[in-house]
Amino acid sequence: MLKNRVIPILLLKDGRAIKTIQFDKYRDVGDPVTTARIYNAQRADELMFLDISASSEGRKTLCNIVREVAEECFMPLLVGGGVSSIDDIRLLLCQGADKVIINTAAYEIPGFIKRASEKFGSSTIVASIDVRKNKEKMYEVYVRSGNYSTGLNPVEWARSLVNEGAGEIVITLIDREGVMKGLDIDLIKSITESVNVPVIASGGVGSLKDYQLGFEDGGAQAVAAGSIFHFTDQNPIMTRNYLYNNKVNIRP
Amino acid sequence: MIVVVDYGMGNLHSIAKALECVGGNVLVSSKGEDIKKADKIVLPGVGAFRDGVANLKKRGLDKILISEVEKKKPLLGICLGMQLLANKSYEFGEYEGLSLIDSEVKKFNESIQLRVPHMGWNNIEILKDHVLLKGVKNNSDFYFVHSYFMECKNNEDVFAECSYGSNFPVIVAKDNIFITQFHPEKSQKNGLKILKNFAGWNM
Numbered sequence: 001m002l003k004n005r006v007i008p009i010l011l012l013k014d015g016r017a018i019k020t021i022q023f024d025k026y027r028d029v030g031d032p033v034t035t036a037r038i039y040n041a042q043r044a045d046e047l048m049f050l051d052i053s054a055s056s057e058g059r060k061t062l063c064n065i066v067r068e069v070a071e072e073c074f075m076p077l078l079v080g081g082g083v084s085s086i087d088d089i090r091l092l093l094c095q096g097a098d099k100v101i102i103n104t105a106a107y108e109i110p111g112f113i114k115r116a117s118e119k120f121g122s123s124t125i126v127a128s129i130d131v132r133k134n135k136e137k138m139y140e141v142y143v144r145s146g147n148y149s150t151g152l153n154p155v156e157w158a159r160s161l162v163n164e165g166a167g168e169i170v171i172t173l174i175d176r177e178g179v180m181k182g183l184d185i186d187l188i189k190s191i192t193e194s195v196n197v198p199v200i201a202s203g204g205v206g207s208l209k210d211y212q213l214g215f216e217d218g219g220a221q222a223v224a225a226g227s228i229f230h231f232t233d234q235n236p237i238m239t240r241n242y243l244y245n246n247k248v249n250i251r252p
Numbered sequence: 253m254i255v256v257v258d259y260g261m262g263n264l265h266s267i268a269k270a271l272e273c274v275g276g277n278v279l280v281s282s283k284g285e286d287i288k289k290a291d292k293i294v295l296p297g298v299g300a301f302r303d304g305v306a307n308l309k310k311r312g313l314d315k316i317l318i319s320e321v322e323k324k325k326p327l328l329g330i331c332l333g334m335q336l337l338a339n340k341s342y343e344f345g346e347y348e349g350l351s352l353i354d355s356e357v358k359k360f361n362e363s364i365q366l367r368v369p370h371m372g373w374n375n376i377e378i379l380k381d382h383v384l385l386k387g388v389k390n391n392s393d394f395y396f397v398h399s400y401f402m403e404c405k406n407n408e409d410v411f412a413e414c415s416y417g418s419n420f421p422v423i424v425a426k427d428n429i430f431i432t433q434f435h436p437e438k439s440q441k442n443g444l445k446i447l448k449n450f451a452g453w454n455m
Binding site: 043075099120122123192221 | 369
């Protein structure tokens with residue numbers, strides 16, 4: 001049986017692992033390669049690297065980090081941050097990424113997801129959707145690191161990304177990011193019920209129960225989290241034990 | 253020397269490093285002469301079948317691979333590198349493969365219950381023992397990323413299956429050919445065991 005996945009997130013800025021709160025106020029949490037090694041030893045199901053430097057220098061550093069991690073961590077690596085061309089994708093894949101995350105470029109470059117998935121296969125192309133709740137309490141898609149409102153509805157946007165060829169969706173509620181007060185199950189459920197591809201839920205995991213809710217109530221295939229691993233004594237082994245003992249379908 | 257065939261399809265760095273990690277002497281190459289010189293061949297691959305076949309043909313590697321396999325040189329095919337050995341695939345049309353394994357490549361029937369791609373860790377059921385599976389326990393989890401799967405004409409070629417909607421072959425082997433739908437180079441300890449067994453495989 002296909003297992004649910006637990007995915008630690010490594011946010012990168014200028015070669016360091018950092019952690020943000022609601023995409024803002026970042027703080028340094030260590031050396032990314034060392035951290036990745038530890039997560040590998042703890043049998044994380046995948047690792048997610050997101051570079052928020054969004055500069056060509058940052059991209060170069062990201063490539064070096066991915067390359068170094070891929071040399072000794074024989075596990076799936078999911079990588080993104082400012083990816084906006086076929087060459088960006090090819091370069092990351094060559095360094096050892098298995099799947100590439102596309103966010104802003106999916107919105108700003110019409111047809112990009114389609115071209116990318118035709119070139120590299122749908123299963124390599126992951127579309128990431130960042131969402132905020134607006135004043136009317138409606139969910140709305142944001143791009144450019146949460147700074148630009150698109151006016152799009154997340155469910156419709158997710159459907160169109162999958163129609164274009166995205167093989168997986170990452171859904172993040174920015175309002176919960178780094179806050180550790182739980183995932184937004186309503187948002188996650190609205191996405192998992194609307195698309196036939198795997199969904200990674202992110203933004204807000206603060207307890208082991210939150211993973212379980214993401215899988216069981218949200219219907220997500222994977223839950224990604226950063227803060228819980230950086231700022232609490234939880235690690236992927238303990239997370240997996242908790243979930244396994246609570247009858248969640250997870251790698252033993 | 254193990255040659256990892258570079259035909260412009262996907263992540264070669266990981267497989268090369270994983271083979272080195274288990275003691276393999278590895279060369280990543282797109283040259284036919286290197287494939288001829290090698291003791292063993294790894295055909296990796298991520299991407300679409302059509303591009304994979306076209307890239308092999310463009311480099312003249314399809315015929316070399318077939319003739320080296322016929323000379324009983326061990327071949328490990330991974331993911332797309334497995335599927336390329338089929339007679340044909342129905343991905344984005346209908347395309348002919350290398351016809352080294354009597355089989356066809358078909359798509360999963362997707363639904364909310366059966367999300368496609370089949371992505372993540374799934375346990376495999378070992379149907380028959382194989383020297384490359386030494387040390388690998390039945391029902392071990394391996395990492396998969398694919399939307400198409402191989403359907404074999406001969407049951408005796410199927411060494412392990414996996415369940416996703418229905419059962420489908422995930423390890424197919426015949427003489428000196430050993431191919432996996434999952435990614436051993438991404439499957440942590442279990443995957444490295446298979447790669448180690450391959451590196452030490454003497455036909």
